[in-house]
Amino acid sequence: MTGTADTEAFEFQQIYNLKVAVIPTNTTVVRKDEDDIIFLTQEEKFEAVIDDIKLIIEKGAPVLVGTASVETSEMLSKMLKKNKVDHKVLNAKQHELEATIIVNAGKPGAVTIATNMAGRGTDIVLGGNFEAEVSELRKQKNVTENQLAELKLHWEQRHQKVVDAGGLHIIATERHESRRIDNQLRGRAGRQGDPGVSRFYLSLEDPLMRLFASDTVKNMMRRMGMEYGESISHKMVTSSIVKAQRKVEGRNFDIRKHLLEYDDVANDQRQVIYQQRRDILEDEEISEIISAIREDVINSCISRFIPIMSVDEQWDIKGLEDALMKDFGVRLAVSQWLEADNRLDEQGLRQRIVSLVEDEYQAKYSQFGEQIKDIERQVMLQVVDTLWKDHLSSMEQLRQGIGLRAYAQKNPKQEYKRESFRLFEELLDKIKYETIRYLSHLKFASDEEIRELERRRALEQKDRDYKHAKVAGINDDESESVSQRDNVKPVVREGPKVGRNDQCPCGSGKKYKHCCGKI
Numbered sequence: 317m318t319g320t321a322d323t324e325a326f327e328f329q330q331i332y333n334l335k336v337a338v339i340p341t342n343t344t345v346v347r348k349d350e351d352d353i354i355f356l357t358q359e360e361k362f363e364a365v366i367d368d369i370k371l372i373i374e375k376g377a378p379v380l381v382g383t384a385s386v387e388t389s390e391m392l393s394k395m396l397k398k399n400k401v402d403h404k405v406l407n408a409k410q411h412e413l414e415a416t417i418i419v420n421a422g423k424p425g426a427v428t429i430a431t432n433m434a435g436r437g438t439d440i441v442l443g444g445n446f447e448a449e450v451s452e453l454r455k456q457k458n459v460t461e462n463q464l465a466e467l468k469l470h471w472e473q474r475h476q477k478v479v480d481a482g483g484l485h486i487i488a489t490e491r492h493e494s495r496r497i498d499n500q501l502r503g504r505a506g507r508q509g510d511p512g513v514s515r516f517y518l519s520l521e522d523p524l525m526r527l528f529a530s531d532t533v534k535n536m537m538r539r540m541g542m543e544y545g546e547s548i549s550h551k552m553v554t555s556s557i558v559k560a561q562r563k564v565e566g567r568n569f570d571i572r573k574h575l576l577e578y579d580d581v582a583n584d585q586r587q588v589i590y591q592q593r594r595d596i597l598e599d600e601e602i603s604e605i606i607s608a609i610r611e612d613v614i615n616s617c618i619s620r621f622i623p624i625m626s627v628d629e630q631w632d633i634k635g636l637e638d639a640l641m642k643d644f645g646v647r648l649a650v651s652q653w654l655e656a657d658n659r660l661d662e663q664g665l666r667q668r669i670v671s672l673v674e675d676e677y678q679a680k681y682s683q684f685g686e687q688i689k690d691i692e693r694q695v696m697l698q699v700v701d702t703l704w705k706d707h708l709s710s711m712e713q714l715r716q717g718i719g720l721r722a723y724a725q726k727n728p729k730q731e732y733k734r735e736s737f738r739l740f741e742e743l744l745d746k747i748k749y750e751t752i753r754y755l756s757h758l759k760f761a762s763d764e765e766i767r768e769l770e771r772r773r774a775l776e777q778k779d780r781d782y783k784h785a786k787v788a789g790i791n792d793d794e795s796e797s798v799s800q801r802d803n804v805k806p807v808v809r810e811g812p813k814v815g816r817n818d819q820c821p822c823g824s825g826k827k828y829k830h831c832c833g834k835i
Contacts, residue, residue: 319503320496327569331576347483347506350515352491352557353549354525360545361519362392365487366399369427373401376424377481380440382431382488382501383407389429392489396427403427419445422484424477440484442510443475483511490522491557493564516557524560581733582711585740589704592747596696606692606755607674613752614670616745617643622662640669643749644756646676677756692755699750707743711736 321328325336355361365381372379383389389407396403404417406428421428423444446468453459453467478484484505492498498516505512518525540548599605621636633651640646648669654660660668681688714735721731814821820831 320499323495323499323565327572331573343509345506346509347502347512347514349502350513351549351551352516352518352554353547354553355517355519355547356542356544358519358521360547361489361517362395363545364547365392365489365517366395366401368487369396369401370399372481372485373425373427375481376477377483377485378422378424378426378440378442378478379428379485379487380421380501380504381427381429382486383429384431384490384492386431388489389431392429396429401427403429406430419448422478424474424481438504439507440504442478442483443471446471479511482513484513486512486514488514488516490518491516491524491561493524493561493568495558495561495565498561518557524564525557577729578715578732581736582708585707585736588740589700593697593700596693596700602689602693602696606696606751609748610674610677610752611670613748614644614673615666616749618666618669622665624662626662640673643753644673646673646756648672691758695754695758696747696751699754700747703743703747703750707739710739714739 321336322338328334328336353364355364369379369381381389381392383392386407389405393403393405404413404421404427406414406417406421407430417428418438418440420426422440422442428440449467449471450464453463486502486505488498488501502514505514520526542548595605596602617639618636621632621639623630633654637648637650640648650665650669653665653668684691715732718728718732718735721728814828814833816827816829816833818828820826820828820833822832824831
């Protein structure tokens with residue numbers, strides 16, 4: 317539930333398929349939302365803000381000034397200090413004082429400056445927060461009912477004074493890109509039937525106005541011959557600003573939707589990979605999965621050298637034998653089979669190769685029993701994780717350059733989907749291939765080989781320690797020589813310094829540079 321979702325209803329519906337329902341307010345909103353007031357420059361705007369703040373606090377009403385950034389809030393704070401206006405700054409920098417500032421923000425004449433990241437969602441009570449004042453009073457010992465009654469009387473007087481002055485006044489120093497943020501600021505006043513006033517102060521130098529404001533407003537202000545300090549306020553100006561905000565909201569919506577469409581492609585692939593990982597982790601019969609994958613991989617390998625529905629002259633038997641040996645560590649005399657049996661066709665050859673590769677694998681690892689399942693699971697998980705990371709990197713590179721397809725009159729989104737699908741198919745095939753290749757080349761060391769490996773490692777470590785100690789000794793010698801150099805005393809001049817144009821101290825009567833100081 318939120319009070320500012322109505323302006324984003326279209327995005328909720330389009331992207332998340334969620335409808336926004338507007339619930340009527342508990343009490344009638346009596347807040348007065350005045351038309352925007354617009355100046356030529358920011359300097360004029362902030363001077364007008366300071367002047368209006370002075371007028372409002374003279375009436376006894378509290379003021380909440382909204383800014384778009386911390387820098388603006390601090391700049392406005394300096395201007396208020398210069399004009400000797402007491403105020404508080406709520407800009408997410410003073411966490412300890414934030415609660416106290418909000419409690420006192422509704423008191424008569426209180427001025428609070430807040431950024432769009434602070435002060436939102438808080439309830440500024442007119443006259444001050446009575447419950448907070450009671451809690452503070454109860455911290456004292458022996459609090460009497462008379463003290464509580466007196467505190468309530470003072471609060472009621474302050475509350476009535478603020479109500480008579482028009483309630484909380486909202487002064488916004490600029491429009492944000494989203495109407496939702498502006499509505500949040502306005503919503504600080506006029507809560508639960510309380511009175512309040514809100515107004516936006518703008519200038520043609522504001523980012524939103526400079527980029528998106530209608531030229532009609534600018535031309536109108538120029539034709540009117542506005543002078544320094546003058547401003548205009550009209551419903552047409554306000555509607556023009558709202559249209560500018562809608563343009564920005566539409567642009568930002570398109571950007572978010574554009575990114576989401578690209579992310580959905582990767583998300584669909586992510587679900588497939590994650591499901592594959594879950595199957596690997598949870599399936600007890602991992603060996604059956606590996607056997608099915610091995611059959612697919614071997615058939616794909618055979619198809620590279622013996623195309624389906626091909627004649628004998630198109631077969632590359634030597635290439636097939638080399639590939640089986642290189643990729644799967646299996647040496648098969650396929651050419652001898654064909655010479656010995658002229659009736660051996662493509663289908664029969666495939667079945668024999670797949671069967672022999674499977675038998676070779678089972679014979680190789682039969683001694684490990686159930687332990688081989690854990691090995692197969694670990695290998696396949698490692699392959700999936702490594703190749704998935706590489707795939708994500710490839711997807712990111714594709715995404716960065718896919719926009720160039722527009723120059724070829726192609727839709728970048730469709731091209732991205734097509735290319736990413738091709739990459740994903742290659743990924744799935746590569747996962748199968750690399751898993752079988754790793755498992756086919758695994759070697760298990762015997763106890764004697766393990767002891768030999770440990771002995772070699774110990775010797776290598778001993779050699780490294782010796783080299784390290786030798787290098788450390790050299791460094792110690794260097795450190796000692798450095799310390800000796802540090803102890804060398806600087807040259808001290810025995811007599812006074814002689815300038816090059818001074819008389820030579822030897823008494824020759826010549827200048828020093830032409831006598832003893834000659835270079």
